[in-house]
Amino acid sequence: MKRRKISSTKTAFYVFAIPGLCFFAFAVLIPLIMGINISFTDWNGISTDYNYVGFDNFITVFTDKRIRQPILNSLLFAVLGCAGNNILALSLALFVNQKIGKLGNVARVVFFIPVCFSQILTAFLWKFIYREVITQIFDINNPLGTTTWVIPAIVVMGLWNTVGINMLIYLSGLKNVPVDLYEAATVDGATGWQRFRKITLPMLMPSFNVCVTLTLTSWLREFGMTLSATQGGPGGASRTISIYIFENLYKFNKAGYGQAVSMLFVVFLVLIGTSVSSFFRKREVEL
């Protein structure tokens, strides 16, 4: 009797894992394996038959002239977006963390509200602002239409949309810094900047780790907002790697090649993500 009960508990533990595992296998594991397979074929995305072409797709990636611009664009997006997002998010967090009464709470809510809006909506609102408002006030061309300013302009949209997330992560990091550290530093005569530089920044390393890794990799993958703001234009000036992969499937009918690009891209993303994350982890201080 007793043994049966134990074994039924054991079975139950396996049963609990099954539903999640099924969904996971269906949406992640199987496509992942299929993806490896597709990257070795010349599948065009439409027909049912295709041929295996060995490593041809991967070799083409390195000789493909069209891929250079998307790579450079994605890197520029990542650098601008990551720097902008973290500087702004930390400043907003420091501001909200000041003792300024109710205003701080209102500001926190306001900075976070755009996070709830989709990338499409963000792109639409800002396209209007760039086209009708910025051009009128500053008497310049629509920045989304110029090759030099299109990426910074999209980064600004993205900052409005996502900076609230990092602000909250920095804010909870700031709340975890023990107050007595600041008090001790003030007694020792440290200036405000010294306190920030020597106490706040080192203590925030775990938050930096999360925020920098997240923003860097998510900007490298930039897709939806740029697609709906400019379609990668003008003349490919804002085409990112993700848009290029998408176009290989829907526009150029080279799904096999697109998949090979995305395989290499993911290897690169994982390398970047893990090295940035270990860079910050080494600098974390233990109390």
Added chain:
Amino acid sequence: MIKSYSKKKKIQKAVLIIIGLLLIALFCFPIILAILTSLKTAPEISQSVFALPESFNLDNFREGMETSNFGRSLLNTCLVTFPGVFLIVVCASMGGYTIARNSGTNRFFKLLDKVYLSSLMIPFQILMIPVYKMFKTLHLQNSLFGMVLILTGTSVAYATFLYVGFVKSIPKELEEAARIDGCGPYKTFLKIVFPLLKPITATVAALHVMWLWNDFNIALILLQKEEVRTLTVKQYYFFGEHLAEYGPAFATSILSMIPVVIFFIAAQKYLVEGIAAGSVKS
């Protein structure tokens, strides 16, 4: 000395408040502009983007609703989001519970935990083309049911990871007591464990409602037909086609903002807690 010090503090505070108000205005500006524009007629918009509307008319909303088939996409988004979040919570709470309780002693669960964790690094781009191919073969393209399956599958690893962390922090004694009292494992989970998981369930649900509601990448690949498009895909095409008709376009965008903002006000606590705890993916 003390007096000048406190005076300096006061000035500092005033400067901070002014900067704060400016920042708040800057962040609100796009939303306020959208509301203003949605209430104006086409000639009014072309005259000046800042001027207040001359009269309060809701023509843009009516026209936007009619031309965009807005109600249908709103329904589609709901049909995808809520069943998806329900499935995610069911699968992830059970999975997270069993992984947290067994990964220390059982190699299968330890492996499962590692697989879920490392899958968090996989971006959607690598799955885009295979998922498209798989759905084509299974004839699940343009099906909201298929969309729910894929959204649940791509979210379940992360949600499980959140549950594992939480279950590890709650003591086993209650479950053991229930077992001694003759309560079966399924009943124990349903009656004892799941109620204890309420805080993390709220966070998981709130975050995923937000993510699934705003999902664009998967919807763009899978939902091509007009009648199954969710709000994001709908807007993507609608804004592309009706570029010049700002009034109706803004009206529909305001309508699609309202549920999100209401949701945000209701779930703010859980969203903020979840993100502040570092539980965020991109």
